Amino acid sequence: MCGVFGYTGKSVANDMVFQGLKRLEYRGYDSWGIAVNNDGKIQMFKDIGEIQEREGLKELPQTTTAIGHTRWATHGGVTVNNAHPHMATDDKFTLVQNGIVENFSQLKTKLEKLGYKFTTQTDTEVIVKLIEEQSKTTEDFEIAVKKAFKLLEGRNTIAILRINGDILAVRNGSPLVIGKGKDGIFLASDSLSFAPYTNDVVLLDDYDFVKISNGKLHIENVLTGKEKKIVVQKLKNTYTNIEKGKYEHFMIKEIVEQEKTIFNATEYTQTELKPLVQAIQEAHRVYVLGAGTAGFAAGQIAYFLRNIAKIDTQEVRSYEFNTYKNILKKDDLIIAVSQSGETADTIEVLEMAKKHGCKIASIVNMLGTTISRMSDFKYYTNAGPEICVASTKVFTAQCAWGYILAKTIVGELKEAKKNVTDLSNLLTKYFSEKTYSSIEKIAKVLKNKEHMFVLGKGENAYTALEGALKIKEISYKHIEGFAAGELKHGVIALVAKGTPVFGIISNDEDCKDLVSGMEQVRARGAMTIGIGDSKFSKLEVFDYFLVVPQVEEISNISNVIPFQLISYFLSKELGNNIDKPRNLAKSVTVK
Numbered sequence: 001m002c003g004v005f006g007y008t009g010k011s012v013a014n015d016m017v018f019q020g021l022k023r024l025e026y027r028g029y030d031s032w033g034i035a036v037n038n039d040g041k042i043q044m045f046k047d048i049g050e051i052q053e054r055e056g057l058k059e060l061p062q063t064t065t066a067i068g069h070t071r072w073a074t075h076g077g078v079t080v081n082n083a084h085p086h087m088a089t090d091d092k093f094t095l096v097q098n099g100i101v102e103n104f105s106q107l108k109t110k111l112e113k114l115g116y117k118f119t120t121q122t123d124t125e126v127i128v129k130l131i132e133e134q135s136k137t138t139e140d141f142e143i144a145v146k147k148a149f150k151l152l153e154g155r156n157t158i159a160i161l162r163i164n165g166d167i168l169a170v171r172n173g174s175p176l177v178i179g180k181g182k183d184g185i186f187l188a189s190d191s192l193s194f195a196p197y198t199n200d201v202v203l204l205d206d207y208d209f210v211k212i213s214n215g216k217l218h219i220e221n222v223l224t225g226k227e228k229k230i231v232v233q234k235l236k237n238t239y240t241n242i243e244k245g246k247y248e249h250f251m252i253k254e255i256v257e258q259e260k261t262i263f264n265a266t267e268y269t270q271t272e273l274k275p276l277v278q279a280i281q282e283a284h285r286v287y288v289l290g291a292g293t294a295g296f297a298a299g300q301i302a303y304f305l306r307n308i309a310k311i312d313t314q315e316v317r318s319y320e321f322n323t324y325k326n327i328l329k330k331d332d333l334i335i336a337v338s339q340s341g342e343t344a345d346t347i348e349v350l351e352m353a354k355k356h357g358c359k360i361a362s363i364v365n366m367l368g369t370t371i372s373r374m375s376d377f378k379y380y381t382n383a384g385p386e387i388c389v390a391s392t393k394v395f396t397a398q399c400a401w402g403y404i405l406a407k408t409i410v411g412e413l414k415e416a417k418k419n420v421t422d423l424s425n426l427l428t429k430y431f432s433e434k435t436y437s438s439i440e441k442i443a444k445v446l447k448n449k450e451h452m453f454v455l456g457k458g459e460n461a462y463t464a465l466e467g468a469l470k471i472k473e474i475s476y477k478h479i480e481g482f483a484a485g486e487l488k489h490g491v492i493a494l495v496a497k498g499t500p501v502f503g504i505i506s507n508d509e510d511c512k513d514l515v516s517g518m519e520q521v522r523a524r525g526a527m528t529i530g531i532g533d534s535k536f537s538k539l540e541v542f543d544y545f546l547v548v549p550q551v552e553e554i555s556n557i558s559n560v561i562p563f564q565l566i567s568y569f570l571s572k573e574l575g576n577n578i579d580k581p582r583n584l585a586k587s588v589t590v591k
């Protein structure tokens, strides 16, 4: 979703911001813009589509202070006019925003009554005009910004470039972090975007007001006015080199990286896991939550906690957690699952759970992000940056972490580590030309199909949901995942001659039910594709079978990988934008 990037320092700010925006691209955007300050004048360039060198951009004067923005449209279409930054009527400042002004229509109506004319459809322009209105009541521009900001409802983070060269910003809900480099100060939606220059960061809290003026940084709380001590932290794993390497797309690179990342996520010791193990054992109930792929990882983690550790655990999609609020108790424990650590749906639950007095744990990929910072027990997947919008390596890393957590609870960490190591080794062999060509063959068959289904059961039920989501996200094909038991209760009505139905099968107590479900769809003409244990590869019920490396207890983790690969090769076949699928954002910071 929207990305904010600002820079002031000794380097050419235009270039720094342009590169910063490129590094924010992975979050998802549809338009972008850069504003520079030069000799008391602000000049801007905005465009829709991909961030790339343009004539107008080159014409901007080279300066030492600039801000930029990547927009993921919420209010108003994808047009140059709606792209950020948005200039004040008197050209004295320009503003970018990440978030949604939830009271946008009320504020706009009031401002219109006061005579303000709006030239865009964005909620951002309301903030600009609000600041102008507040400026009528005070000579101090910063006070006007703070007053205006307090009138906004929703999770909003703004950054402003003034004609005097100052950069101001206020954070609430949507992410913003400061980077302190040798030659300048950065302000951005994530630390990855300025990682080539510095890993010294200042983490911001909600309602922090930031002023960067003449190379100096000042932070205060916008509600209390209290100045905040600037604490510079060094981020451990800063990834300066975000390259595709020998791969054509980030997606395939990240899929292959799973041979290592599944292992990395489980590199925790008994001592490191102990505080969480204890909290789980003492909790009245454990909730595991997330959204999208992270929601399915939450389901898988809950499955491990229930079935291996015998803990009363409930998985919940973050955006539906409200339906549990009446039974939430202060001694319940929440485990939040997130790649970005900034998902608004999940953060909102954590805020509510904190008010209830619940303890919070999290498994997050991105360092120093909101969800980790809100957590009493923080764990990281250590999978490195995941650039493709569709999550692959982080999903399996989150599941693997959940597995070792569950095994630690029952005193079997050593066995868990062995299993994960075995799986990693098997995956190294699995990622081969032979595997790719068998997947490509299936992808070619699926190219002309419009509707598909995925069945899983028990340990593979969440694998089915995630497998279907992966294919949906990039190929834009209609595909639904189900727990196999659901089939006869309705889904089977949709199965017609030639409909592809995937069946995920492990050597477990549910394999017979899965086979029987596949028999039922085959009897109705479905094209059946088995995915899983080689033991079942010769069964007549499967028209095709993709063998997946199996390690007992965690075959549900590896069984998702063929879906990731099908998604990749199918989308390639269809000519889709693999790393940046349409309409999707990597970091979903609005509700």
Ligand code: M6R
Residues within 6 Å of the ligand: 290, 291, 292, 293, 294, 295, 337, 338, 339, 340, 341, 342, 343, 346, 389, 390, 391, 392, 473, 584, 585, 586, 587, 588
């Ligand atoms: O950053 P998060 O893991 O919290 O994001 C949650 C979802 O938005 C995310 O998993 C989404 O479903 C991905 N596009 C999945 O590939």
